[in-house]
Amino acid sequence: MAEFIKDLKRTHSCGALTAEAVGQEVILFGWVQNRRDHGGAVFIDLRDREGLTQVVFEQDVDKALQDLAHELRLEYCIGIRGVVKSRGGNVNPKLKTGAIEVHASQLQIFNRSEPVPFPLEDKIDTAEEKRLAHRYLDLRRAPLQRTLMARSKMNLVTRTLMGESGFLELETPYLVKYTPGGARNFLVPSRLSAGKFYALAESPQLFKQLFMVAGFDKYFQIVKCFRDEDLRIDRQPEFTQIDVEMSFVTQDDVFAQIEKLVAALWKEVLGVQLTLPFPRMKFADSMRDYGNDKPDLRFGMKHVELTALVAEHKGCGIPMWASFAEEKAGQIVKAMVVPASANFSRTEADKLEDFVKGMGSKGLARAKVDETGNWTQSPLAKTVTPEARTAINAAVGAKAGDLILFQFGREAQVHTVMANLRIHLGKKLGLIPEIGPKNANDPASWNLLWVVDPPLFEYDEDTKTWAAAHHAFTRPHDECVQYLETDPGKVLCYRYDLVLNGFEIAGGSIRLHDPAVQARVFKAMGISAEEAEEKFGFLLQALRYGAPPHGGIALGMDRLAFLLTGAESLRDVIPFPKTQKGTDLMTDAPGSVLDKQLQELHIASRAPAAAADKKE
RNA sequence: GGGGUGUUAGUUAAGCUGGUUAUAACGCCGGCCUGUCACGCCGGAGGCCACGGGUUCGAGUCCCGUACACCCCGCCA
Structure with missing residues (x-):
């Protein structure tokens, strides 16, 4: 008899056969997804990465085949040969191949399977811990297969589009020299250089700039990056970037290229036509209205800055706000409104307080507004002056039944809490989905946004120095260069982030290629020329040899795949991910x-x- | 480093104010069944209740600690 694999080659995938194939003899390979053994007839759902096909062993087949068919169990890997027949009136509308079935004439069990530790179905509740321990089985499940196939397509689309746009795919080393600052590095001890260490590259940042110096003009790479920092739902210790760098470009040129790429990914993978160009928002506006630099604009609930108002009203009569009677750098008061329609109970408001305390906030001051504008259910209500209350109600636009939530204190802390509170409420009130888009096929589900013009420096409260917010090689706006010495906090720069539904999916900058300005930036950061040479010598040197003006960006491939596929976790778009403690189960x-x-x-x-x- | 949630058959869960032999569904094993597609019917096996202490006459249940997983803050683009 003809042997499978050697003589009998696969003719179709398990997702390929439709009514048009009726009458053909086919050979399928795959895994037993399900069996329905009626004693006489045996039905098998045969699965491969393309889909499911029903295979039937009828009673009239020979005894040996019938006996073998009864032995089939879940996840057995088998080959079958048979004839495609119409199911007649027994069509299964849930399957792409539901109009047909294959009547088997030959079966081989390539490999039996022990009972699997969890069901390999589309929707399972199994603890991720168990799925990760048997990742090769989890990866057999259709949702993960679809996700990884989408990811493969993303790679292909990226390479095609970038290639067609004149970009070269060039490689950079993973084993690099440790440079201080930025993310913590994984270290690799050197055997040949006693006592010395490599670092695993946290990104190809410096090397891609050297490609520009070398004259390669347009570079991209799909590249692994390594960061030894604590993990989150959207962070893994090793992750993949689409890394891009271009010479002779403005910020707008970078945006145009990346918009083209993102649009191509959405078009090719999802069939969704995104609207170009993506809107832009100034960093300062984003911080003011949303408390972070990655706002999700699919819903409102903007924050309202009350610092000046509170100062004007000399603390509003509220003891906790006495220290805000005058505006002081670094101290702010902000509020947001939960609309009356949310119908928040006291218990629910108490839960919100627990939520903010979990983020290090001392509490959640709140006030319910009644028909006359009075505040109830609030410790603030007792002492607030009527004028201040009226002013605050007006400032936040509170109507009867609304609940005003306040945060005050250190600016960074208030922003963190308020930003998270807004997202939390957005989900809780059903304004945004728990994860992913409401409808992947609707372009409106995809809120893409450039956040631009952030400050070049951040003030470090601990060391009392100005530190680069991004990195020290970001180009300041020309009109801001004058403030480098006098007011560093005022210097804005050509740095940009691309935000999708509240996730930062790309970030980059136009680089600083002018050595004179570069020296002033280092000086503002309190870094001496010697220190700069020691830390970044090779790059500074390279920039002195006719470096072209250049800039670039890096897209988080895992986050893109995570959002694009509607996966529940970043771990679902990475074949072999790590746990939150960085272990592989x-x-x-x-x-x-x-x-x-x-x-x-x-x-x-x-x-x-x-x-x-x-x-x- | 800090906060939160969880851990009970292979899997998902139930198990109340502590009280006989820890339940169910799916999966697994055996038997029956020709039209199922969440196939059906009958029977069976399967448990260090995460681990270590404690309280108690008695702990899956209460308390403390540890481990692991997840979510968040810090950290990180």
Whole structure:
């Protein structure tokens, strides 16, 4: 008899057969997704990455085939040969292949399967912990297969579009020299240079600028980056960027190229036509209205700055606000309104207080507004002056039944709490979906936004110095250069972030290629010429040899895939992700190593655990 | 480093103010069944209630600690 694989090659995928194929003999390979054994007839749902096809073993087939068919169990890997027949009146409208079925004449079990530890169905409730421990099985599930196939397509679209736009895909090293600042690096001890370490590149940033110096004009790369920081739902220790750098460009040129790329991704993967260009918002406006630099504009609930109003009313008669009787740098009061329509109970408001306390806030001052504009359910109500209350009601636009929420104190803290509170309420009140877009096919579900013109420096309260908000090689606005010495906080720069539904999906800048201005930027940061040379010598040197004006951007590929596919977690768009503690539950990485290995690397471990399980 | 939620058969869960032998569904095993597609029917096996202490006559249940997972703050573009 003809053998599967050797003689009998696969003729179709399990998602390919429709009514048009009726009468054909076909050969399918795949896994048993489900079986319905009627004793006489046996029905098998055969699955591969393209879909499901129903295979039938009828009673009239020979005894050996019938016996083998009864042995089939979930996840057995099999090959079948048979004839496509119409299902007649028994069509299954849920399946793409539901109009037909394959009547088997030959079956081979390539490999049996132990009972799987969790169901391999589209929707499962299984703890992620268990799914990660058997990732190869989780990856068999259709939703993850679709996601990774979409990701593959994203890579292809990116390479095609960037290639057609004249970009070169060039590689940069992963093992690089540690440079201080920015994210914490993973370190790799050097065997050949005793006592020295490589760092895993947190991005190709410096190298891509060197490509520009070298004259490559337009560079891109789909590249892994490594950052040893704590994880979040949208952060993994190793992640992928679409890294881009261009010479002789303005910010607008970079935007146009990236808009083209993002539009192509949405068009090719989802079939959605995004509206170009994407709107822009100034960083300062975003901070003022939304408390962060990645606002989700799919809903309102803007914040209202009350600092000046409170100062004007000498603290409004509210003891907690006495220190706001005069405006003071770094101290602010902000408010937002939960509309009466939300019909918030006291208990729910109390829960909000727990929510903000979880973020380090001391509490959540609040006031319910009644028909006459009076405040109720509020400790503020007792002492607030009527004038201040009227002014605040007007400022926040509060109507009867509305609930005003206040945060006050250190600016950064207020912004963090208010920004998170807004998102939390947006989800709770059903204004935005828990995750992803409401309707992936509707362009309005995709809120894309450039956030531009942020300050070049941030003031570090701890060290009392100005630090680069992005990196030290970002170009300041020409009209701001004059303030570098006198008022560094006022200097805006050509840095930009692309925001999608509240997630930062890309960030970059026009680089500073003028050595004279560069020197002034370092000086403003309190970095001496010697220090700068020590830290960034090779780049500074390179910039002195006729470096072209240049700029670039990096897109977070994982986040793009996460949002584009509507996945529930970033982990669902990464084939083999790490847990929140950076471990791999399947391979048990990181693991301990032998003393001998450490000796070769000229290092010793101080961790108590290393000694305990080194026998492994 | 800090806050929160969780951990009970292979999986998902129930288990109330502490009280006999810890339930169910799906999966698994055996039997029956030709039209199912969440197939159906009958029977069966399967548990260190995460781990370690404590309180109690008695702990899955109450208390403390630890581990792990997830979400958040800090951190991180």
